[in-house]
Structures are given as structure tokens and as C-alpha cells.
Amino acid sequence: MRYQRQRQHSPLPSGKYRISPTTGVRIALPTPEQLQWQSQELGVLIHFNIATYINNDGCIDQIVPNISLFNPYLLNTDNWVQTMLDFGAKYAVLVAKHACGFLMAPSNVKFPLNPTGKIISYNYTVDYSPVKDINILDEFIKSCENKQIRTGFYYTVVTNNWLNVESGFVQNRTLKPGQLNITQKTYDNIVLQQLRELWTNYGTLDEIWFDGGYTTTLKDPITALLAELQPQAIAFNGYGISPNSVRWIGTEMGVAPDPNWSTGITNDGGDPNSPIFCPAECDTTLQAHDRWFWGVNVTLRSLSELIQVYHETVGRNCLLMLDLTPDRTGLIPSAYARRYKQLGDFIRSCYGTPVLPMERLISDDSLQYIQLFVSSPVTVDRSVIQEDQTDGQVIRAYVVDVQLVDTTNIHQWMKVAQGKSIGNKKIDIWQVGPQLINAVRLTIIKTVDKPVIKSFTVHLCN
Template sequence: MVVRPWILLLLSRAVAGLPVPSPAQLRYQSTDFVALIHFNMGTFAHNGDPCCDKTNWNVQAPYAAGKTSDAGTFNPKQLNTTQWMESIAALGANIAVLTAKHGCGFALWPTEATLPDGSPYGYNVGMPGAAIQYDVLQRFVDSAKSAGVGYGFYYSIMKNFYLCHNFSGKNSCMEEVLPRQRNVSEQDYIRIARQQVTELWTKYGNLSRIWVDSGLGGLGSLMDELQPQAAGTPKNPIDWCGTESGHPSRDVGSSDVWSTGHGYFGQADADEWVPKFCDPQLFEEHIWFWEPNLHVRSLSEMIPIYHDIVGRGMVMELAFSIDREGLVQKSHASVYGQLGAWVRNCYGSPLAATSGPGMAFTLTLEAGSQFDRIQLQEDIVLGQRVRNYTLEQSKGSGWHPLVRGSAIGRKRIHLLSATQVSERTQLRLRIENATRLPQIRQFAAFSPCQEVQEASDTGLGTGPPQSPTKRG
């Protein structure tokens, strides 16, 4: 008899009596990284939310490629979404999310939404005067499918400079409506937004991740109806860690992070499964959209960010800032490739590892080995069961405590002082409190990672531009 994964999940939920991840949440938490791709009109102006304003809307600002009100300004002449996937694969991300519409209001697909007078939306690819006459989203989806990467879309519900909507969701053109802006009513804005997200959620197949920024805007039930298998919906919730810096311990707090309950840290005894994520940028300047002359974080800067996010059980939604040619720049590709390779090399081959059900687990390290980190993982298919634990090292006839902790969940990495093992020794994971019998996916010790080797690029090429997509 073939037992389907969803049946196992239902059984585990019923037997354990604990919150467990849905298939959508389980896929979301199955790897360390999600690629959060920022590429829209802001790429051709400057970073911001919205990136469009009165200094660049109807005039070409010194920093911009053209007027942001002009669909022809969005003109990536070498756009190659397959090249994006090279860096996404090198990083090890299994989902990629693209900004289908950001705060300017520009749409990366030929939307069929209409203005109140029945005329076309008029600020998107594929429209008369646009430099790009093909569906950028379809090209992205096709490349993701070919690469075996899940895909999804970001849509800003509360900001649309083109339609005079600001962060509060209120009209932002009460004092001045600039030429080429459309001062629509709240009712019409909601109608247009609903039409656009309906297109996003029906035209491109099953999405792995949905991000409606600034709240759901009353779209939750539609999201659940049209994309029930996607993470980021009311039925498959995920929560933000509270900071975009990459340093949640510093900016939010160093508390244990639970995959149950809402909020930055979750709650141990909550009755809903809610994975947590952090979304750092690759730029040191806290910039999302590509700008020239910014400082790209090095591998040595990304490693502490990895440990503060992934090492505490969260998923890292790492920014990808596509440049004005429509490519991942080589300096960016280098860091994505280095970070992915570092994770695989550092945590791919433990000195010793074990797994299984139980309250105590022991590792044996041979004389001459050296360890400086321990990685713990629960089998989260069955929920997050551990509540308190101690890591110990044998010393003489007893045990010396190394670390005490509470949450394990998806992943917990403990960094220790490097210890040279002069004689055969043991490490022990002793679980002191659990809601059910713990199911440990990995208890592993690792040697110090190889010294960081910075490099100028990974050999990932820019690649030729893709041929235009014919629209039938």
C-alpha cells in the first residue's frame, strides 16, 4: 500500500495532538534559504518604498534611467531569468519570490485590470510604449520550473504611487495629483488590486510562497481559495522575525524561536504551526533595489547572519537585487555561491551524528579530532516537541555541561570554543522536558569550518539575454 505524505501528516496531527506543519509550511522549512528577488521600476530609479516620487516621476532624476511614470524606463536589455536561477541554485534556495508589483505600482505582467473609466491599467509591461513587451513573470516562472525551484510573488497592497495610494492605505494625492498619476477612489483601488492578485494567483500555476506586503488587505479568503498550497496564506501562515538587518539577536532579542504561535519568537505551547523568517539584504546599506556603488556583504559578513537566523530555526529570505540589465551581477553571484558552498562544506560532513526517537543521545569522538559546533534538528513533521535540553561532554567519570537550551525545532546551531580531543570522548544530548517522545532528526558535532576564502566571482556568467517570449 502506498501511503501519501498528506495522510502521514494528518495521522501525526491526530496522534500527537500537537501542531505540525502543513505540506506548504514543510516545504518552506525544508531548506535554509528563500530568494527574495527585488526587480521592478525601483531598479531604474532608486531604492525606497515607494521608489517613485515627485523628484523622479515626470523628470529624469540624476540617479534614474528615465522618468518613472514612463513604462519605457523599465528596460532590462539583457534580462535573463535563467541566469538568476544559477545563483539561486548555488545558494541552495528552494523557493524564489519576485516583486510582481512594488510601491510604484508598475506591474511586471500585462495585467488586464482596468481604470474606473474602463481603460487599461496603463502602467505595466506589454502596454503601448513599454520597452518590455513580454510577460516578465511568465519568463521567471518558466526558469524556476526548469531549475526545480518553487516560485511565488510579492505584491504591495498598501502602496501604489501611480494610483495615489500610500502606506496607510489612504489616498496620497489629496494635495497634488501629478501628471500620469491616477487619483482613484478607495473602492476602485480595492477593485484593481483584487483583479491584479487574482491574475497572479490564477495565471501562473501553483505558487510556493505568497507575500502580500503591509497586510492581507481583506484578500486572505481569496488567497486560501486560489492558492491553498502556498506558504504565507492564512491557512499556511509564516511570521517575520522583526528586523531586516540580518541580526535579530541584536535588534529584536536572543530568545528561543518556536515554530509554533505568532510573533517574532512564537510561543512554545501555542496550538498553530507558524514558521519564522528573516529577510536580510545583500547590501551593507540596507538597500533592496539595485543601485550603483553599493557595498556587497562579504562571505565573512554573511556567516554570522546565517547563524543568527538559520542557526536559531528560522528561514533566511535573502534579497536578490537584479541590476538594470536584468541580471545578477557577478559580485553578487560570487557571494551567493560562496555562502551556499560554505554551508554545504561546513555542515555537510559531521564528525559524528545520530538520530531517532528518545530522551538521550550520545556521540563518540575519536582522539585527535576537534569540534567547535553542534547542530540539532527535530523531525518537525511530528511537531516541535523538545522543551528543555542540555548538551554535555564526558569528563572523567562524569559529564560537563556545554550548553543549556529550550527550542530545537527545524534547526539549532550552537557555536562553542574549539576543543581538541586528546583522547576518545563523548558528547551527550540530554532532553529534560518534552511534550511527547522527541524525534531527533540530527544531533551532530562538526569540526571548525575551513578558513573563509573570499573570491571576486564564482564563474557564474552573466549569460546572453533570453529571446523574447511570443504572446499568443
């Protein structure tokens, strides 16, 4: 289960940008962290929490599951990481606290109840569960580091069933079983203390997830805390609190609009004219019907559907964050692991090794890129383009065309693809199907400054 992510953005400076010397337009500039994050292309969002142990995807309706339910008796984070490697993930974000309020980490936070003022510990954590002797977050970090997978944490600020919090605010209503009553000030203090613990105790984090954003009262203190403890981290939903912000694409189905720009802060395909570099992340599930936490007898999405998801996310300049769902034992179910690997195998077999040309030509103005296969024609059915965005995303439109082997006129070309945004990666599967070609040509037909193509390749995929 997810939260409504669209929210009012706080006024901020317009971002770092440069003025194009050729067109005079503003070009948004990325941070090195944003470019590195985009280049990863594949990540996982690990939904494993006390909600795994109920037949309810994310503790909706203010449910507070009994802490004794959380008992992953076969827990093995190395098992998780092997599945990540089989899929091809470069980073992993673990749900530290979801809507239930259950915290996956030990916590020293204490707070007063309302109205008695009695001080209690935040005792709805893994330390009070049947696996209290296992530091799950620490094991997760170590397993990922051993295989060079970057890490991060998901922490929802806006919902905490245990503390009767919804939309970021303590609710004035009758408490449900298991809930506690506190003040808004107490809740805000709890959030900041727990974020400090998470951002201090587990090393350098690659990405921090604010699902649902954050309240106005917490904006400034969270901004300061992030700058103090994890300034390098990518912040999902982070425009307003971090220069390394990325945006939600606006859907959980695993599809980005085409075009999808690296700039703009709206939850959609972005804005090519925005002075703010804020690339998109596409989060979606392996399980069918938008199910995030592991569920009993839940079906998996088919391999063909997941391949389409890859093409409509990574292939449209959006980083794909696929849900990873350990079951109640603490392991990735074998059927799930097979599906992750099947998708990873397809990506590697299709895009791991491009068809190499005999010769490459680039026009003096960098607007045309030609690959020649004249002495050894090849059959291909798709093209992959990557733009160097170090100085911003500048390409606004392009065309790909090919020269067929049976063409009598060497100046005759057939258009096979066209588009607008390239960004980190654009994959075009040619509607005309596989073609036997002598040459392929990429032409930049609209740009706001001199373009730099990082990679242009062709492939044949079964």
C-alpha cells in the same frame, strides 16, 4: 525599502492543535506545507522592478518613475537561477508589484478614473515598457522550474504610488506627477483582479508575500481567492487568511531571537505556548545599509557578516530569505554573484558532511542521544540539532556536552552548548572552541511530550 508589517490580527479560530497525553498542554500542529517550507531553509526575494532604475530604494515619497526607464536589455532569468543555485536557495519570490505601482506582468484590468468615470487600462505595466514583448514572470517561472526551484510572488496591497494609495487607502491629497485619482472601491477591485491574474497564470506557487499585510475590507475576499486559486501556498504575513501562514521575525537585519519558536503570530521569537503553528521568515539584504533594489556603487555586506546572518537565522529556526538584486541590464552583477556563491560554498563546506560517529545510542525515553568516537576521536567545534515537528514542536530545553579524549573518568562530561528552542534547526557554535572528543551527548531536559530528534550532528568548520 519595506513597510511596517505589524498590524492588528483578525479574530480567528485558535488553530489546529493536539493535547499532550503526558503534560496536558496544547501543542500547535503544522500543516504539511509549513513543514516542507521550513525544510527549505534558504530562499531569495528578488527585488527587480521599475525602482531598479532610479536612485531611490522603493519609490519613497510617492515617486512614479517614467515607464520608459524600465529596459533590462540583457534580461536572462537563467542567470538569476544560476546565482540561486550557487547560494543554495530552494525557492524564489519575485516582486510582481512594489510601491511604485508598476506591475511586472501583463494585465487585462480596466478601471474608471475619478471623478470623470473614464475607463482606462492598467497601463503601468511591463507591457507598456521598452521590453513589452518579454513576459518576465513567465520566463522566471520556467527558469526556476528547470532547476527545481519553487516560486512565488510578492505583491504589496498597501502601497501603490501610481494610484495615490498609502497604507491600503486612496489618499485625499494633491496628486503628484504621474499619479491618477480613483475611488477606494476601484482600488480594491484592481487588487483582487490583479491577484487573480497572478495566482491563475503562472502555475502552482510555493509562497505568496503580503508585505505590509492587507486592509480589513480586503481580508475576506483575499482569503476566498487564496483558498480558490492557491490553497497550498505559504502566505507571508498570512495569519488570518491562510492555514499555511508564516510570520515576519521583526527585523530586516538577518537575525532571529534565541529562542525562536515555530509557534505564535507575533513579529519576534514567537510563543512556545501558542496553539498556532506559524514559523518565522528572516528576510535581509546582500547590499549594505538595508538596500533592497540594486543601487549604483552600493557596497555589499562582507562574507563574514553573511555567515553570521546564516547562523543567526537558519541556525535559530528561521528561514533565511536573502535579497537577490538584478541590475539595470537584467543580470546579477558579477560581484554580487560571487558573494552569493561564497556564502553557499561556506554553508556546503561547513555543514554539507557531518563528522560520522562509530556508534549512536538513544535512551529508551528518547531524552538522551549519544554519539561515540572512542576508537577514532574527532575534533569538532559545533553541533546541529533538528527536531521532528510533524506532531508539533515539543522540546523546551536541551544541553549538549562532550567527553574529552584526555578525560580519565569516562563518566565526566563537559557542557559545550545549551538552549531552549530547536524546531527545524538549531546550530550551536561552541564558545569553548574546537575540542578533541570521544563522545558527544544531547540531553532533552524539558519537553511537553515525547520528543523526536530528526538529526543530531557535529562539525568542524574553518
